[in-house]
Amino acid sequence: MTGSYTERFTVPNPEQIYGALVETVLEELGNQPVEYREYARGEGVRKRLREVETGLAHYMSELAPGGKFAVGGFVQETAEKTFNSLMTEMAGIDPDSAKDRWVLTHGGRTYREQWETGGGEEMTDDLLRAGIKFAIRRVTQTNSDGEEVQETVGELLIPDDVKERLAIREDQFVQQFRA
Structure with a gap:
């Protein structure tokens, strides 16, 4: 056969x-x-990242000698706290979350x-x-x-x-x- x-x-x-x-x-x-x-869009995170970066640049220049926040006392302390707060926020942003991407979410x-x-x-x-x-x-x-x-x-x-x-x-x- x-x-x-x-x-x-x-x-x-x-x-x-x-x-x-x-x-x-x-x-x-x-x-x-x-x-x-x-599908997760990173647009909102990118926008907030730009805002944080702009704020950091502003506080860095104004806290530098001759800047309007470099006067000591309450103004300088408040500006430094705000600057540190923005640095902490920026460090907490996951770079991948600023990208458009596919994510798995628990149902x-x-x-x-x-x-x-x-x-x-x-x-x-x-x-x-x-x-x-x-x-x-x-x-x-x-x-x-x-x-x-x-x-x-x-x-x-x-x-x-x-x-x-x-x-x-x-x-x-x-x-x-x-x-």
């Missing part, structure tokens, strides 16, 4: 396999937070909670989107009596970048509501 040969075997109770799949997925991913991929619940309320269909959609697979195969093993026995084994295959793949993207909402 020519061609390919596929070993055929009877799958044990499909509900048992599905239960093992659900249990394994919940064990591996259920406590992960549901995250949403959102307030875990995948376990989402799947328990959304059901199997929602879990299936998430697993397919993330490229997660559950492989079932037959293996021959030797039992304690030395006999070879066939077992059905399931293996959950999770990509390394599952966190990014599971993140719900804005365009997925648009697609769902347009359908």
Whole structure:
């Protein structure tokens, strides 16, 4: 006979396999937070950064000898406090937050909670989107009596970048509501 040969075997109770799949997925991913991929504009941060830099330049020049704040006493102390406050604020600004970028934000619940309320269909959609697979195969093993026995084994295959793949993207909402 020519061609390919596929070993055929009877799958044990499909509900048992599905239960093992659900249990394994919940064990591996259920406590992960549901995250949403959102576009964050850095425009507001860039604007505030420019304001802080302008303020710092102003206070630096006016606190320098001959500047209008370099007179000692209350005026100079107040100007120095304001200058230090602006320096602290500038140091606290993450440079990446000034860029337009994609960020992951927590949705307030875990995948376990989402799947328990959304059901199997929602879990299936998430697993397919993330490229997660559950492989079932037959293996021959030797039992304690030395006999070879066939077992059905399931293996959950999770990509390394599952966190990014599971993140719900804005365009997925648009697609769902347009359908």
